[in-house]
Amino acid sequence: MSVRSQLLKGILEGCILAVISQETIYGYELTLKLHAMQIEVSEGSIYPILLRLQKEKLIVGEMKKSPSGPNRKYYTLTRKGEEALDEFKKHWENLRDPVDHLLQRGGRV
Amino acid sequence: MHVKELIQENNRKRELLSKDNEKYYTGLLIYIRTSFNTSEQETEEILMEVLDHLLEAQEEGRTAEEVFGEDPQAYAREIVGELPTAMPKEVVKLVSMFGLIFLGVFAFITGLFASILSFVFNQGESVYHLHLGSLTVTAAVSVLGAYILIAGILRYIRWSAFRSIRKVKEIVAACLIGGGVFAIFAIGLYFMPRFGPPIDIPVYVLALIGAILYGAGKWLENKK
Numbered sequence: 293m294s295v296r297s298q299l300l301k302g303i304l305e306g307c308i309l310a311v312i313s314q315e316t317i318y319g320y321e322l323t324l325k326l327h328a329m330q331i332e333v334s335e336g337s338i339y340p341i342l343l344r345l346q347k348e349k350l351i352v353g354e355m356k357k358s359p360s361g362p363n364r365k366y367y368t369l370t371r372k373g374e375e376a377l378d379e380f381k382k383h384w385e386n387l388r389d390p391v392d393h394l395l396q397r398g399g400r401v
Numbered sequence: 402m403h404v405k406e407l408i409q410e411n412n413r414k415r416e417l418l419s420k421d422n423e424k425y426y427t428g429l430l431i432y433i434r435t436s437f438n439t440s441e442q443e444t445e446e447i448l449m450e451v452l453d454h455l456l457e458a459q460e461e462g463r464t465a466e467e468v469f470g471e472d473p474q475a476y477a478r479e480i481v482g483e484l485p486t487a488m489p490k491e492v493v494k495l496v497s498m499f500g501l502i503f504l505g506v507f508a509f510i511t512g513l514f515a516s517i518l519s520f521v522f523n524q525g526e527s528v529y530h531l532h533l534g535s536l537t538v539t540a541a542v543s544v545l546g547a548y549i550l551i552a553g554i555l556r557y558i559r560w561s562a563f564r565s566i567r568k569v570k571e572i573v574a575a576c577l578i579g580g581g582v583f584a585i586f587a588i589g590l591y592f593m594p595r596f597g598p599p600i601d602i603p604v605y606v607l608a609l610i611g612a613i614l615y616g617a618g619k620w621l622e623n624k625k
Contacts, residue, residue, distance in 0.1 A: 319450050320457050335458070336469035336476055339451060343443075343483035355446065363410075365450055 305341055306380035307331055309369065312351055313377055318364040342367065350376050407445035414452055418459065425465035425473055426455060431562040432477035435555045439484040440491065447480060474563045494621060500544040501618030507543070509611025515604035527604055534597020539590055546586040550579060 311317065311325050319342065323335045345351045350373035353365045369377065411430075418426060430448055451469075458468045469476045487495075519527040557575055602610075 320454050323454075334470060335454070336451075339447060339454075340479045340483045343447060343480065343485075347483065347485055353446070362453070363449075364453070365446060 301341075302380075303384075304331070304333060304337075305345065306377070306384065308338065308341060308345070309350065309373055309377040309380065312367050313369045313374065316366045316368050318366050322367075345373070348376075349373075404441050404445050407449055411445070411449055411452060414456065417456055422455060422459055422465045425469070426452060428473050428563045429469075429477045429480075432474065432559055433481055433484075435559040435562075436481045436484070438486050438492070439481065440487045443485055447484065451480075477562075494624075496548070498618050498621040499548065501614050501621065503544055503547050504540055505611045505613070505615030505618055507611070508614060509608050512604055512606070512608030512611055516608055519604055529602045529604060529607060530599060531602060532595045532597045532599050535593055535595045536597070538593065542586060542590060546583065550582060553579065553582070 307326065307329075308322065311322060317325065319338060322342075323333070323338055326333050326338075342351070342353070346353055349370055351367045351369055353367050355363050355365050357363055415423060415426065429451065433444060433448060436444075455465055455468060458464075465473075515525055515527075515529075518524040561571075
């Protein structure tokens, strides 16, 4: 896997954790939310990520009835997931400002 | 929701898919279900999620290709790669259940036929002269052979899940390979020397033992 896609994958995972931390949500809703926030992600790609986050015990999925009737698998963050999200926030902030700064100065250090 | 309910609901909902979407989704389903070392509950849950998602997208006039990409096999592989593998306990249960049912059916049918032959038509043996040692090996090897054969069939189904054209040549080759494996096992067992303490079993007892083994296998299957 290329460095670029590794980086994007990590960021996407962080974003998904952030969305789930705000509300209990199911797969289809999650893609709508991400798109509404202009995070361009191909719809199908969230499912492998959700599986991985479940395997790492950062989120738990639970099948239950949705207000509109059918069963849906709703995801919530675990304590471990909250810790991972905090860590992601820290990393992101540490990275974002220097990179922005660097790029705005036209790459001259 | 248990696996059985999920599968039933999946069957119901699949009928709502358009022709192209159904073809795409069925490929995913076959590929993911035939990865038999993954946890069944998780497998059915993700299949249900993907199906629900596809139905929602279909309502909005989008196709499976647009939602899950042009390459269904790559997508299915990605999902299988992230699925948790079955717990060892689950695997042990599955293998012993399969073995018990397989041996039970085999012993019951063999015993039944031999009983009918000897008691009704006075043909063949009315008592089996068996040797415990070679009997155990034969049973274990038979179960293993059947398992390999079924695993092979599953792999083949999986490999052909996304190919619409199936050539006659391919099916013939698959049959030859399957038959070859079976023959090797059968010949090996036939020439195996008899060893271990000898026991005599009347043929009808074998049918009875078969029924008991089968019952034990079924009991395991229904045990939560």
